Amino acid sequence: MALTHSKLSFPPAFAWGYAAAAPQIEGASSLHGKGPSIWDAFAARPGTIHGGDDLSVACDHYNLYAEDFALMRELGARHYRLSVAWPRIYPMGDGAVNYAGLDYYDRLIDSLLAEGITPWVTLFHWDLPDALEGQHGGWRSRRIPELFGRYADTVVKTLGDRVKNWITINETVCFTRLAYGGHDKAPGANEPAGVVNQTFHHALLAHGQGVRAVREHGGPGARVGITDNPAVLVPVTETPADIAAARETFAWANERVLGAIHRGGYAPALLEADGRDAPRWQPGDFDLISAPTDFLGLNIYTGAWVQAGPDGRPRTLSYPPAYPRADSPWLYHVPQSLYWGPRFCAELYRPASIYITENGAGYDDPPPVDGEVHDLHRRDLVRNYLRELHRAIHDGVPVDGYFLWSFMDNFEWQDGYARRFGAVYCDFRTQRRTPKLTARWYREVMWANALV
Ligand code: NOJ
Secondary structure: OOOOOOOEEOOOOOEEEEEOOHHHHOOOOOHHHOOOEHHHHHHOOOOOOHHHOOOOOOOOHHHHHHHHHHHHHHOOOOEEEEEOOHHHHOOOOOOOOOHHHHHHHHHHHHHHHHOOOEEEEEEEOOOOEHHHHHHHOHHHOOHHHHHHHHHHHHHHHHHOOOOOEEEEEEOHHHHOHHHHEOOOOOOOOEOOHHHHHHHHHHHHHHHHHHHHHHHHHOOOOOEEEEEEOOOOEEEOOOOHHHHHHHHHHHHHHOHHHHHHHHHOOOOHHHHHHHHHHOOOOOOOHHHHHOOOOOEEEEEOOOOEEEEEOOOOOEEEOOOOOOOOEOOOOOOEOOOOHHHHHHHHHHHHHOOOOEEEEEOOOOEOOOOOEOOEOOOHHHHHHHHHHHHHHHHHHHOOOOEEEEEEEOOEOOOOHHHOOOOEOOOEEEEOOOOEEEEOHHHHHHHHHHHHOEEO
């Protein structure tokens, strides 16, 4: 009997690519007029970043972008999600535009297009101009989304003839709650809940400003969406009771960002739970915040397990000590998050289209041996997650693309350069790039448009 080898194909025109962000790869943090970002200032404070690392050189992508895009093409990517650094365009956040910064992205986009790679541009990936933190208190202030709108106008007007896919903001919770309600992320202010909830509201306004800028200046064919990292709750057992428990927990956990945007207001239950710490808004805010978008971007790396408890109420289980995770300690292996995350989003928010704008794994990979890095651990993690994404698409979830985080190892925020997410190994001393096994495997996946 001849056994068949079933092929897990993805839909035609599925967008495959890599994702990265300016502050994590560019370096040149004070070159050609760039102003400091809050991350430059944060890294200058002792004890904030693992190993005392900073963003000044990173992958030197500022200078090496042409070589990087040639390698990206060789490795089969046809889509690339990048970000523009706000302090490169407006060094003080406000005030005069830095034309050298605009020219840089002009050249960078041309170089990418010359390699046949489609750009997806994120307008804000956490690198707030530090001057805005000093003058206005950063995201605590309503002034920030206004200034972000002006910056977004400038970028979209300059690049909009060539860039047709725009992402407004990246991972709201990471530059609001984790940044203003804790010490892990810049600016590392330990503010009370009321202040933190207000930073969320200002982030939502910035998202709205980004959508407005693209609608006004994006030109024909421009599309825009947010990239969020929802808390993904996954049913322990795929029974109706556990699925309902996970969905209910998912909706509640993501009410402040995805719920508010898609509902066009804050849920009464959220405001009640916030009490005196509830965010304040002004008339018209939600017209901006909930303006229709073209897609929903999701960054999904992990999930938490939920089941219907003995009383029928949902309960979230803790991870036992032996539960597998990556070297990034928060990154528990939950491949099913790439099934239930997109699925719950589709059911609750009904986006026209979903893109997985990030997924991947952080490990402290050792340097190449004989020019090779056998990162089977990363490859296997990604493959298992992609199987679940395939299942979601098969079940009707409208997922139209997947971006692996990241193209090359880079500045992993408070974890510095030791924690590597790249498909390509970066030697930060020599700036030599070495494709890992994951990159070679992923090329075959993109080429075949199927899991191999
Ligand atoms: C999400 C963030 O958008 C990205 O900047 C970060 O490096 C990856 N996750 C990995 O932690």
